[in-house]
Amino acid sequence: MNFIQTTIKKSLGFILGATMAATTAQAGPLEDRVEAGEPIRLGFAAAPPWAYAGDDGAAKGFVNDITIDVLKRMGHTDVEPVLTDWAGLIPSLNASRVDIVTGGMYVLAARCANMDFSEPIGVFGxxxxxxxxxxxxxxxxxxxxxxxxxxxxxxxxxxxxxxxxxxxxxxxxxxxxxxxxxxxxxxxxxxxxxxxxxxxxxxxxxxxxxxxxxxxxxxxxxxRTPVAVGFHTDDDAFREAFNAALAEYLGSDEMMAKVAQENYIPAFLPDGQTTAEACKAN
Missing domain, CATH: 3.40.190.10 (Periplasmic binding protein-like II)
Incomplete structure (x- = not known):
């Protein structure tokens, strides 16, 4: 292999490596954790019936139920509950102590400025x-x-x-x-x-x-404001995949049978409201 061929090979190797690194970076911290075989850390506060810890420490409440079921549809079953104070939820997400935030998190402009939301899982007053x-x-x-x-x-x-x-x-x-x-x-x-x-x-x-x-x-x-699930701002790809699975699950017989025990009724289902509109309006 002559000098020119060697130089081209090294240059191609550098470009390929840089491209792979960029792709990995774009994946986001949550997808990186999943790829590494680590659990998805579900952050929530004690706020029944939205979210709370069961006697065994498991994530309970209808927002947790919806989130866990949607994650299962995406192929993710390794979920670790992380109970924290309500005021500490968004800071915990931004500090990467949790990966997803549930609970009764209203979609508000101030919150939209600090994290990203899924599409609404319900609308409440x-x-x-x-x-x-x-x-x-x-x-x-x-x-x-x-x-x-x-x-x-x-x-x-x-x-x-x-x-x-x-x-x-x-x-x-x-x-x-x-x-x-x-x-x-x-x-x-x-x-x-x-x-x-x-x-x-x-x-x-x-x-x-x-x-x-x-x-x-x-x-x-x-x-009356939409409630949604919170994600880190670097996890766009994961959030979009979550939204796709959520669209198929929301309002299904499977979902309504599960959340009925937490007093979630059909009247709470979103009726055309979007997260983008809520972030601007609230």
Whole structure:
């Protein structure tokens, strides 16, 4: 082999190697983990019925059920549950401590700026949890403002930003780690109403005769927001494959039979809403 042939061979080898490296880089960290035989780490907070850990530590809740079933359809069955605080979900994803984020994650512009979402797995609204009998007649954020009441909501929930946007002063908003603490604040009289999504509000109301849920329809229609599954911004290819499998699974008899036990009903299915539109609108 002469000098020219040797030079060409080395150049081709360099180009091929660079191309392969670029292809690997484009695959994304999640696909790299799957290729290496490592489990897909599913990050979620304790937020029943959306997501929570079972007695055996398994990922439960309808968002986890949907996500795990879609992953199975993609051929991925090695899933590792990672339970964390709600406020730590997106930081954990961006720090690569988890690979996918589930739970009742509303598609909001602020979140879209920090991670990517799948297409919606459902569309949901909000409600208040109030003392039984609703003695102060709370049904909207304006009631909180007019009566100078204290509202409580889990940290990181969309209801905090919504309340502020509606004009509720920051000093009238109490943030707590989760819905258990929200219920405790209402029962102890430290808060007059708790704001959360309607599914969680109903679950909290069912936990105690001392509280009840207000009418979700009292909230403005725009409070109904798509919920989706979160992915790292480098995992476009995996997310697109997930979306393709999700489109076939969403609303199927298999899905509805499984999620019915967590109070997910057909009315929650997306009706043409898209993640791209939600990221711009919310």
């Amino acid at each position: 909000d409600a208040f949890v109030v003392p039984a009998g609703n003695p102060k007649g709370v049904s909207t954020y304006q009631d909180i403002i007019d009566q100078d009441l204290i509202m409580v909501s889990p940290s990181g929930y969309n209801t905090i930003a919504d309340a502020k946007a509606a004009g509720v002063p920051t000093g009238n908003i109490m943030e707590v780690p989760g819905t258990t603490e929200m219920l405790a604040a209402i029962r102890a009289g430290r808060a007059d109403a708790g704001a959360t999504n309607a599914l969680e509000a109903q679950r909290v109301a069912d936990m105690s005769d001392a509280v009840e849920m207000t009418d979700p329809l009292a909230f403005p229609p725009e409070s």
